[in-house]
Amino acid sequence: MRIVIVEDEAAIREGMVKLLHQINPQYEVVGKAVDGQSGYELIRSVRPDLIIVDIRMPDMNGLAMIRKLQEEQVRCKVLVISAYSEFEYAREAIELGIINYLLKPLKISELKKALDKVDQEIRRDQHKEYGFSLENIFMGCINGQLKPDAYFHEQTREKYGFTVQEPAELFMVWLGNGYEAQKETAKGLLEHVADHTVKFAANIRELKGWEMLLMILYRQSGGESQLTYFEKSVVPMLCDNLKKPVVCVWRRIEQLLDMSRVLQEMRKDLEWNLCSPDRTLIYREAIQKQQIVPIKYPLELEDRAKRALREKNWEELVLCYERLYEYLVQETHLPSQIKESLIRFNWSLVSSQKEKKEESELHIQKILQRIASADTWSQIKQGMVEFMGILDYSEPKLEEPSVSDLIHRAKVLIRKYYNQGITLEETARKLFVSEEYLSAQFKKETGNTFTETVRKYRIKKVKELLVETHLKMNQIAELAGYSDPKYMSRVFKEEVGMLPTEYRKEVQ
Template sequence: MNNVNLLIVDDEPIICRGLRETVQWEDAEVTVIGEAYDGEEALRLIAELDVDLVLTDICMPFMDGLRLAEKVKETMPHVRIVILSGYGEFEYARQAVRLGIEDFLLKPAEIPEMLGMISRIAGEIRKERRLDFARRQEQRLARIRELMLGGTEANLSPSSEPSEPHEAAAEYRFVASQIVRGAEWLDKLDEPLSPAAMECWKTGVDSALNRLGAQPLSFYYHPNVLLTLCHEQETTDERLLSERLSEIAYHSVLGEKLVFAVSATFRDLAETKRYGMSAVHLLYAATVDPDRSVRFASGADGSCRSLSSELAPDTEKRILQAFIQNDKEQMDGGIRQWITDLSARGCPVIELFRLYEELRHVVLRKMRSSGVKNADQAAEFPLAKTFDLHLYNTFETAGAFISAEMHAMMAAVQPGTLGKNGWLVERALGYIRDRSHIDLKASEVSAWLKITPSYFSVIFKQHVGCGFTEYVNGLRIDRAKVYLSDTHDRVFEIADKVGYKDYKYFVAVFKATTGVTPTEYRNLETGKVG
């Protein structure tokens, strides 16, 4: 609510009425919420009503304006006070100043002067409201983030959650959003979303929800999952919510399509994690109907439809033969046919992941039973650590990943290929070290090696133990440490020298890697030298 509530206090009712009726309070977005004729009555009304500002005379029976101001300062320090004083009341005014009262009007006050002062104070009150709301939202967001990323549900119990009086009847819901084909898009960038891109995504979603009156609190659950808690006074119509989200599905700045998953509504904040995860899990169903931008959960779990699927015997046979014969073309054809069948049946990608785990175990088991050499080498590719459903969230990207991993497994059982892959990675490391200070992409390195980006990703992680981006960031941060310790270059200059065009992103990566900001690191190193 933008209006500021004013209480007028004077022992003469005619003055109270005159002030209420003759001043155009609405011009200052001020509402006269009541009148009191002495300090005691004013205190009672302030306790009962939602008063922001008191305009009071000094000389009154029972409790004068000065005593009233003192009481209000003690018990309700957020309430602002303006004192009306006469020419002969300077001693009162001095005492008021000692109490911290800064706003005075000399009687008889001119209406423009009075309205100007009240308007100024009302603006200050509204600004403080916004700051207070932002502080509370930040505190709430921190608790929600902690809860969703591994905290306990007690963190958001109603007793610990700061709230406004109107929040008791509020409803909540989560909106999760994700970029379709996230792996391909991030491969283009070859680094996590920059702070500017992440803020742009968040702003677009928050703006759409704000227009519906749903107060949004957004944070990144995953580099490709923005999770937003909506606080609704009235339940938003699903059709209207779907329309608003669909309008921003094709994000003009990101240049990629967004899909949305919306949880059911809930009132108990202790259920926050349950409903938040329901929205996240619903994203897994995004590829069941690629043209549908917004999906709504039917209940608290919100899990996507799971089909009772089994590996087709002919698929199993075809892929096993491809392994034995080292036939990549046959392997890719079998995987494509398998994925096409699953897609046609409406399987979500998470089901593809489950079936691939099964397929992988079947292939490895039959390879061992057939006496294939180096079968154990193929088993060393840890699928669960590399397959990210929030990135490989379409059949196309998931299929490319599966093909690359199967090729790597196939190569592992062929004599001499482990050494060949190691040689490829060593060449890649030299190439990366020489060029880490420029805008370097994994796709550029894989093209130089004349292998596919997906295959490069698999063998790089297998041999180095981390992903391409993590490795490049490590090189850049190590170089940045040297510059910070040995030179007086500015931080933004160092960021550019080591390969970061986005200064804020450099600071974020540096702190995530070292635990301190670049400036803090330099100060620590300078302290050691001194």
């Protein structure tokens, strides 16, 4: 609770600050004023939850200050503390709607009781403003911003017959790129399900950013789960009436307040669609029962695809991809392993060609990132078609044959981006390997660390600019990827044995 104290006696004013903190450390005194006029200006500025005010003060008394604030629609709770018990003051306070009125000298128990009462009034006002609508309650659970108290639970139970502390079940319908076209139809089907049952109440929310609808099942009769009903009846009905993609995910939660966290987990469970037949309801218990088989990477198929690519035999290459898809779904594998195998397969084809042009390389990176986050085979195959469409745009390979494809690609990235602050972390991410593995392989194959290699390219660029231009040191530093020309000079001296200015004089 944010509080402003308006009191002309300094001892009482400062004593009140200490007393409030002792009563409740959560109380925050956001301002103090010595008279009604300065209090009025302070309150208009900070808009506290509560004003603790004396009545008799210079310039403007406490009640006049409150009246002026009310005329300007500045709404705050008010606790009047006065040494005067005249009826006229009490009557005027009542007219202003002030029901909290304490007489000096204060008793701590009375002050604490009055503050508790104000705190409850503020909470009730906040809840009324919130509206207690089902839409606000469920959206608060979805975004994790709902912070209910006992009064909130009391009101939701009285008004709607449940509280957000009770268990519920969630049914998620993901529509992918067909979301906008099909959401109204899907919503109508789910509303039909909700309207024709007495076993639960339901609330249907649109999650546009995730391209899905969420059906929240609450106030369930006897706590009976609806999993079997949705798996056997609702999912087939949706699949019969909607175009693909339609992926359905189910979870039971211990309380509605857990919804934000659980939705993130359900979003991740979507990828199990890659391992499941069509019209399957994905839920945690079924996932845990699956017998996961590690993938044995199909090297023979990879070699066959490389040969088809070299020979520009596109029909054979497409056939290789079809065989790869079939192989990956013959047994149950982790979705992450399926996508990792696809990415590795694609990188092997890129690596078997000559180095890609810069514009194609960026495109390839984006395609592989989409595959890494794919939830359906249609998303993956769409990426594959796009991927094959750019495979034959190539340029001569400049790296030595003794360097592996991975390190070759890393050195190409360094050459292109050394002056843009490229890092080991960023390079590893682009190549879909760990930082540790790339660092070890780089040192093993080149004899230099990644950082040392970047530095050599930068020093080479500095030398060229020193010799071929009349640019200033700060301009050269920027073009070579250094943010500080002094640091550039220090590194240059370590590498070359002299400062850049000395080097320029010597070679000219």
